[in-house]
Amino acid sequence: MSYFKLSFRMLRRDWRAGELNVLVLALIIAISGLTTVGFFADRVEMALARESNQLLGADLLVISSQPLPEHYADKASQLGLTVSSMTKFPSMVSNGDNNLLTEIKAVTEGYPLRGRVHLASRSSRNLMSQPQIQAATGIPQPGTIWVDEKVMTRLDLKGGDVVDVGATQLTVTELVVREPDHSVGFINMGPRVMMNAVDLPETELIQQGSRISYNLLVAGEVKGVQQFRDWAKTQLTKTQRIEGIRDARPEIKAALERAEKFLSLAALASVVLAAAAIALAVRRFTQRHLDGCAVMRSLGASQQQLFRLYLYYFIALGIIASSIGCLIGFAAQEILTHWLTGLVDTALPWPTWLPALHGLLVGLVLLVGFALPPVLNLRSVPALRVLRRDIGLSNAHSMAGYLLGLAALSLLFIWKAQDLKLGLYIVAGFISAIAIFSGLGWLLIKVLSSLRHQAGGAWRYGLASIRRRAASSVLQAVALGLGLMALLVLTLIQDDLIKDWHASLPPDAPNHFLVNIQADQLEPLEEFFQQYAIAHPPMFPMVRGRLIKINGKNVSPEDYTDDPHAERHIRREFNLSWADRLALDNQIVQGSWWKEDTREAVLSIEEGIAKTIGVKLGDELTYDVAGSHFSARITSVRKVDWDTFRVNFFVVVPPGLLENFPASYITSFYVPPTEVDMIHELVRTFPNILVVDVAVVINQVQQMIRQVSQAIEFVFLFTMLAGFAVLYAAIASTQDERIYEAAIFRALGARREQLSRAWAAEFVILGGLSGLFASAGASALGYVIGKHILHLDYTFNPWIWLIGTVVGVIGVLLAGLLGTRSALSSPPLLTLRKVG
Secondary structure (H helix, E strand, O other): OHHHHHHHHHHHHHHHHOOOHHHHHHHHHHHHHHHHHHHHHHHHHHHHHHHHHHHOOOOEEEEEOOOOOHHHHHHHHHOOOEEEEEEEEEEEEEEOOEEEEEEEEEEOOOOOOOOOOEEEEOOOOOOOOOOEEEEOOOOOOOOEEEEEHHHHHHOOOOOOOEEEEOOEEEEEEEEEEEOHHHHOOHHHOOOEEEEEHHHHHHHOOOOOOOOOEEEEEEEOOHHHHHHHHHHHHOOOOOOEEEEOHHHHOHHHHHHHHHHHHHHHHHHHHHHHHHHHHHHHHHHHHHHHOHHHHHHHHHOOOOHHHHHHHHHHHHHHHHHHHHHHHHHHHHHHHHHHHHHOOOOOOOOOOOOOOHHHHHHHHHHHHHHHHHHHHHHHHHOOOOHHHHOOOOOOOOOOOHHHHHHHHHHHHHHHHHHHHOOHHHHHHHHHHHHHHHHHHHHHHHHHHHHHHHOHHHOOHHHHHHHHHHHHOHHHHHHHHHHHHHHHHHHHHHHHHHHHHHHHHHHHOOOOOOOEEEEEEOHHHHHHHHHHHHHOOOOOOOOEEEEEEEEEEEOOEEOOHHHHOOOHHHHHHHHOOEEEEEOOOOOOOEEEEEEOOOOOOOOOOEEEEEHHHHHHHOOOOOOEEEEEEOOEEEEEEEEEEEEEOHHHOOOOOOEEEOOOOOOOOOOEEEEEEOOOHHHHHHHHHHHHHOOOOEEEEOHHHHHHHHHHHHHHHHHHHHHHHHHHHHHHHHHHHHHHOOHHHHHHHHHHHHHOOOOHHHHHHHHHHHHHHHHHHHHHHHHHHHHHHHHHHHHHHOOOOOOOOOHHHHHHHHHHHHHHHHHHHHHOHHHHHOOHHHHHHHHO
16 A cells, blocks of 8 residues: 555656656547547447438348247337338239339338438329428328339329229328438339338238248447347347348448548547657656656665556556546547537437547556556666766666557557458558668668768757767657658548549449340430430340359258358349459459450359358359359459449359340449439330439438548547647657756857757758658558558559658747747756756
């Protein structure tokens, strides 16, 4: 207990004396910035996920081909979740002599749990007049039915008409313009109607062998939804599956993952800055406590006692400073969340307590990790220093201690990245940057020092000062370079990455798909596009086949009972296509693309589906197409950029291999919102073609890009504060030395202006080195992150070298001159008396 009391007494004394100003300020700013990022990212990610779930109509779906047991809904209710149900099946809907195969959706009260159904409000006599969109306040009343535009057009309906649905008749009351789950999967994009579930028994359409999908919709707090998902996974049978928005659309999954990585990257920048600031601040702290340790050693304190005292000291300091940082971070993100009320369309959910815990742990790990070297060295201070001030600090434990701190920091990177690959890239880049910056810094200092005799007075002194404090100068340059590198990545580099992300999904990205185009409709369809002055989109052949063998061995859905996702792929038919050239949004990750005019039985498969069904390069796949079989060997594995919304296929073969099989065609194209009449005419002219509108998904992903851009700009404000902490710590780390030097030089007759110019030259050199290091590191890190983590084409920005160097020079110069004013104003006699 006496050690704790003495440690707290030492901590209180140093706090009052201002000895901890630099260290505490660096830690508080670092943790407040980190927790602000954590709290805000937590809220934004939950909001993005919740808004994305509007495309699903819920946070989670439990889907089955058989009626779902009641215990699913009961469990959800026990966890405080909201539930609703939906039954979907295909059936004919009739209006007089007109019949149309339609997907019927029978819903219960509460549907949808996420998002809104949007209706076209118009007079009951003319549903096809110019609509005024409004959100539905409920579901269809019993005895009524809501239809979409495809049904309205093909059955020639108007408000108040009665349609036959099975054995009953329902009155058309509303035109559905948009519904939440309308854009989740091609199978859901045909003509659709919505009815009340209480009318379902009267239709007599639910029969043995009917293709019915029973859906339980679940929504609520993230924790409750996750608990329900974990529980439901243990209850699923072969006919049941769980689906979230990430499982439903690869485009949304890719956009969500990319958004989370952008935010994780922003949070990691704060960790880099925290490490640099703390490492510099702890160095000054150590130098100022040499005398105190020497006195305690002369009074009989052992090395173990000193170690325990300072270990408790730093743990207490870390808890106090990190707690203050967490409180400031929480308050700051709350204030700025209200300031940025337009960041998301819905209110941001309340953050979890995990960012605060993360902040406390990060603060303790950073402080203890980087304070361990001076703690180990302080215990070794000789008692003779009380009499001889020239006996200083042993560096016996510095290298091992800093390696431990670096190891702790590396673990923090991997943890905060929430992605092993991203974390390892950051760790490797961080360690490489330290090694390269240190080596280059030492070499450049040597080269510049050899030129000091040719330099003028101020520059000569600046170079000599850097040479005299070579180790300290290298440490400062590396720390400042790492901090500035993080800032450059978050500004110039992130701007380039965000632009590339925008470019991957331009405003004219395809928002309509045409499916089931027949060969004899290709020319009439081209003429139709010419009539409306729309560039004829490329047509892609499509053959539907079921995978029946892998390497000559029969496969069936029962072979994949442990993976429902793989089981569904084996159970359904694949969309196969052929091409002689690789699509622009495809990338070969294994194997090689075939040569033109090849007639070999080979195929290329998408990497995600290959992993799902467990196939690899060299495997032979056999498909059943309309009763005929064909086999081909896998010669390449492709990575597909799904969020371009262009036509893509899981399996592609060379031309000629499938041309004798029955094929239809598919295409995608962009239709401006003002050209909706063109879509109406297209449906009337080609009634067999399925028109798929993915504008809702496009808008959702584009909105997500804008939101992430604003979130990163918000995060940058706090990263800037951490960057100032690095500058402050770097200047303060040599403050005592400069005060002593200033006293000596002024006692020898040097003027304040001379010292100011000499130190300015030193700061310019130090800032230039830091800027060069930061520019090189930011360019390399931006390329690695863009190419290998976010899968974007990074464009080299030559301006980053000029901007990084100028910012480094100006920033260090201004901070250095402001920070050394006290050194110049201290009376020389007073300083020399203190030393004496």
